[in-house]
Every structure is written in structure tokens, then in C-alpha cells.
Amino acid sequence: MFISADTLDDALRQAFTRLLSSKSRTSSGKGLAREIVGAILKIRNPRARFSRTENRAVLFSCLGETLWYLSGSNSLDHITYYIKKYRELSGAKKGARLASGGYGPRIFGTANKSQMNAAIQLIRRKLADPDGKSDTRQAVIQIYDKLDLFKNSSDVPCTCTLQFLPRSGRLHMVVHMRSNDAYIGLPHDVFAFTFMQEIVARDVGLELGTYTHSVGSLHLYDQDERRARDFLAEGWQSRTEMPAMPIGDPWPAIDWLRVNEEAIRKGRLSPLEADGVDPYWVDLARLLRIFALINAKNRRGIVEEQKAMHSGAYASFIRRKAQALTAASDEPQKGLPGIIDGGSNKLVAVP
Numbered sequence: 001m002f003i004s005a006d007t008l009d010d011a012l013r014q015a016f017t018r019l020l021s022s023k024s025r026t027s028s029g030k031g032l033a034r035e036i037v038g039a040i041l042k043i044r045n046p047r048a049r050f051s052r053t054e055n056r057a058v059l060f061s062c063l064g065e066t067l068w069y070l071s072g073s074n075s076l077d078h079i080t081y082y083i084k085k086y087r088e089l090s091g092a093k094k095g096a097r098l099a100s101g102g103y104g105p106r107i108f109g110t111a112n113k114s115q116m117n118a119a120i121q122l123i124r125r126k127l128a129d130p131d132g133k134s135d136t137r138q139a140v141i142q143i144y145d146k147l148d149l150f151k152n153s154s155d156v157p158c159t160c161t162l163q164f165l166p167r168s169g170r171l172h173m174v175v176h177m178r179s180n181d182a183y184i185g186l187p188h189d190v191f192a193f194t195f196m197q198e199i200v201a202r203d204v205g206l207e208l209g210t211y212t213h214s215v216g217s218l219h220l221y222d223q224d225e226r227r228a229r230d231f232l233a234e235g236w237q238s239r240t241e242m243p244a245m246p247i248g249d250p251w252p253a254i255d256w257l258r259v260n261e262e263a264i265r266k267g268r269l270s271p272l273e274a275d276g277v278d279p280y281w282v283d284l285a286r287l288l289r290i291f292a293l294i295n296a297k298n299r300r301g302i303v304e305e306q307k308a309m310h311s312g313a314y315a316s317f318i319r320r321k322a323q324a325l326t327a328a329s330d331e332p333q334k335g336l337p338g339i340i341d342g343g344s345n346k347l348v349a350v351p
């Protein structure tokens with residue numbers, strides 16, 4: 001099956017439509033599902049990586065999971081803050097503290113054994129080729145490992161490889177997954193990998209190219225069928241896209257965001273400076289703050305936070321989330337997170 005789409009929402013619409021009419025059924029320890037064997041989804045605008053529709057509004061968990069990968073951690077406590085059902089979904093063993101199939105350590109490893117770093121260096125070397133032979137087919141990051149086949153675990157990475165292809169000033173990406181759950185996994189995976197694509201493109205100074213997602217088993221669990229039908233019935237899958245990542249080396253800002261992410265997740269609200277950090281990244285920190293405020297049912301704080309956002313791209317998404325909180329929980333509760341001072345870009349705790 002080949003799907004060609006401008007946006008993630010459009011790719012989801014086409015994938016759900018095909019899956020819901022698929023007669024092919026699969027049964028695994030993780031449930032009954034409809035399945036397509038061999039699927040390729042090509043997304044022309046990788047910045048259109050989050051769904052704006054009502055029941056697929058998963059921006060916070062997508063962002064949280066992406067930052068979990070970028071932190072190089074596979075701590076289950078970290079990811080379950082964003083995706084409560086992660087243990088169950090990943091097949092992690094009861095009582096486990098680490099996700100053995102987590103992508104972060106596999107992609108980023110240790111400082112001198114980072115596949116991400118090595119792939120970037122390879123692309124950089126090619127781009128500097130004096131004869132202009134800058135195309136490469138070798139910038140591949142391996143996630144699924146041959147040793148995974150010998151493990152008796154149900155937490156095995158679903159993603160096999162990430163490949164970056166610099167071509168004519170643009171950076172394309174091709175990802176192969178052995179297994180992908182279309183309803184929950186797919187939007188999260190596309191978000192994370194297209195975000196990494198943009199990071200690498202910025203790092204090596206190329207424009208963003210296309211994103212191609214190849215899957216061995218693309219499936220829709222029976223338990224998600226109704227929600228997939230609801231998604232299609234909404235009928236207004238949009239063209240929402242994230243703003244462009246600022247040009248230049250993105251890693252200092254990513255480090256800044258990771259420090260903020262950890263502080264917000266742990267409820268530590270000591271002031272953090274954002275001077276000199278591009279509003280693109282500050283907005284992402286604000287989204288993380290909004291997620292904490294939603295958990296704290298602090299509607300007023302969310303409104304303040306939204307007012308301070310630089311980009312309007314996330315506005316309708318946040319508004320819907322805020323509306324879902326009842327007026328009864330308007331007042332922040334004692335000891336719960338405060339707001340970000342919009343004027344100074346400083347994260348401050350509200351007394």
C-alpha cells in the first residue's frame with residue numbers, strides 16, 4: 001500500500017480508511033487487529049506533524065516522547081508522565097524501571113558512541129566534498145538490533161532504521177518500522193522522527209525534504225476502530241503545521257529545553273532563564289508547562305501561558321484542552337505549578 005499525503009492528518013485519514021476496509025486480520029498477544037502488510041506513507045510537509053482533530057490531539061504526548069528520546073533515557077517513570085499507558089503498550093515487564101526497547105539510548109548512546117552524531121558527521125563530510133559528490137545512502141541509524149531477536153521480551157523496538165538522504169539542498173528521511181499501530185503509535189512515531197529530521201536538517205544546513213514511513217505490519221486494533229471512525233467522521237483534518245525550526249545549530253536550544261522539561265516534569269519551578277533562546281523553543285517549553293497545568297487543573301494558568309505563546313500554531317489545540325477543564329477547577333491548587341512570565345521569557349513559579 002502506498003499513501004502520498006501533504007500532512008500527517010491526511011496520511012492518517014488515508015491509512016484509517018484503508019485499514020477499516022481491510023479484510024486481513026491479525027492476532028498477537030497485544031490484541032486483535034486489522035492489518036496491512038507492507039505499507040508506505042510519504043508525507044511531503046514533515047512540519048505538518050501533529051494532528052489538530054478532536055480525538056487525535058496528542059501534541060503533548062508526542063512532544064514529551066520526542067524529548068524522552070532526545071534525553072537518551074529509557075526511564076519508564078519519565079515516559080509514563082506523558083503516556084500513562086506506556087508500560088502496557090510497550091510490553092514492559094511488570095516492575096521494570098527501564099524500557100528495554102526504548103529508542104533514546106539506541107539513537108543517542110553515549111557521547112562518543114552516538115549514532116545520531118555519527119550520521120550527522122557523515123552527512124557533513126559528504127556536503128564538504130570538494131568534487132560536490134554530496135549524496136550519500138549511508139547515513140543510517142539502526143534501532144532494532146539483531147540481538148533483539150534472541151531476547152525473550154515483548155518490549156522489542158518497532159523501529160528498525162532511520163535514514164537521512166541529503167539531496168539537492170534538502171534532507172529527506174526514510175524510516176522503516178517492523179510493526180506500527182496506526183491509531184496510537186503512528187502519529188507519535190511520525191512526530192518524533194520528522195522532528196529529528198528537522199533537527200538534522202538544521203544542524204547540517206539543509207532545507208527540509210520529504211518524509212517516508214515504511215511499515216512491515218501496519219495495524220489498527222479492534223479496540224481503536226470506533227475512535228478511528230470518529231476521526232474520519234470529523235471531516236476537517238487540517239493543514240496545521242509547526243513553525244519552522246530556527247536556522248543554525250539547534251543543539252544548545254535542545255539542551256535548554258531538556259533542562260526545562262526535566263524541571264517541569266519534576267515540579268521544580270525555580271526561575272530558569274530563556275534569554276537568547278529563540279521563541280520557537282520557548283513555545284515548546286510553554287507547551288510542557290501547559291501539560292503540567294492541565295494535570296493540575298489550573299485553567300487560569302493555562303490561559304496565561306497561552307497568551308504568552310509566540311506562535312499561533314498551537315492555539316486551537318490548547319484552547320480545546322483548556323475548555324475541557326471545568327470552571328470548578330479554575331483556581332490553582334496549593335503547591336501546583338505556576339505560570340511562565342510572558343514578558344521576560346523567564347519561567348517563574350507563582351507563589
Ligand SMILES: O=c1ccn([C@H]2C[C@H](O)[C@@H](COP(=O)(O)O)O2)c(=O)[nH]1
Nearest residue numbers: 028030089158179180181185186189
Ligand atoms: O514506536 C512504536 C512502538 C510500538 N508500536 C506498537 C506496534 C505494535 O502494536 C506494538 C508492539 O507489538 P509487537 O509488534 O512487538 O508485537 O506497539 C508502535 O506502533 N510504535
